[in-house]
Amino acid sequence: MTTDVPRLTGLRGVLFDLDGVLTPTAEVHRRAWRRMFSAALAARGVVEPYTDADYFAYIDGKPRLDGVRAMLASRGIVLPEGTPGDDPVAETVAGLGNRKNAAFTAELAENGVTPYPGSVAFLDAAIAAGLAVAVVSSSRNAEPVLRAAGLRDRFAHVVDGEVAAALGLPGKPAPDTYLHGARLLGLGAEECVVVEDAHSGVQAGRDGGFGLVVGVDRGAGALELLASGADLVVDDLAELIPELPTADPRDPA
Known part of the structure; x- marks a missing residue:
């Protein structure tokens, strides 16, 4: 844990x-x-190749099409917006977004996904504590x-990109x-x-006035997450289990 904060x-x-x-799934x-x-x-002859640093700088945590726009802008590329139903081969922002989603869906179907054990332990402990x-x-x-x-x-409750689009909520x-x-x-x-x-996402938590913003460092960098507004950063959510209340905080004292 990078810093001492209230429990x-x-x-x-x-x-x-x-x-x-x-x-x-990141x-x-x-x-x-x-x-x-x-x-x-490569198809556009762009000399500067795509790297994982681009993912963290322009894409990570954003709605899909916002990430497409930001990444294209970093290379000085402007494409038509297109429409949500664009074919993945379409040379539009929506087309590239659908192309990426097709690749993701194939990866998930082929390989599945196993949750982080420490995150599941913290989730279950939080539920047991009445949160x-x-x-x-x-x-x-x-x-x-x-x-x-x-x-x-x-x-x-799950608030995802589909819910945000249906309600007209701006993304992180x-x-x-x-x-x-x-x-x-x-x-x-x-x-x-x-x-x-x-x-x-850390910036969203900071700007929303939430009681605590916890960063989990999966590659973005602890110092960078703190600079973005995290109150503390952990490598594994299991580190926070001792900080959980031992009884339902909604119960009267």
Whole structure:
């Protein structure tokens, strides 16, 4: 743990990002993005190749099409927006987004996903302690990922890219999806902890006025996550189990 902060006692809800926090799907996403953008940039004769540093700088934690736009802009490329139903071969922002999603879906179907053991231990300990929990993810694949990981039954509420689009909620780094997740739990932002591995998600937690923002360092860098607004950074969520309350914080003293 990178710094000493108040215990989780007193907080009533935990809002989990999915990819990179509960499940190692961030690596699946990174492989899908790398495959898609490496080919797309090469086809345009772009000299500077796509790297994992581009993923963390322009894509990580953002809604899919926002990541496509940001990455293209980093290489001075502008494409038509297209429409959500664009064929994956279409040379549009939406087409590239659908191309990446096709690669991700194939990876998930072929290899599945196993959740981080420490994250599952913390999740179950939080539920046992009486904390309300929800998933808040930019991904439109949150539901199939949770099912593949065997975690869907832990959550009454999942706020993902599909929900955000249906409700017109801006994605991370805007705090709106996390604020919506807190409302679904019947809680205020100040009563919830946000758990994130991405700079954009940490910024959302900071700007939303949440009671605690926990960064999980899966490659973004502890110091960088702290600079983005995390109150503390851990390598594994199991480190936080001793900080959980031992009784339901909603119960009268």
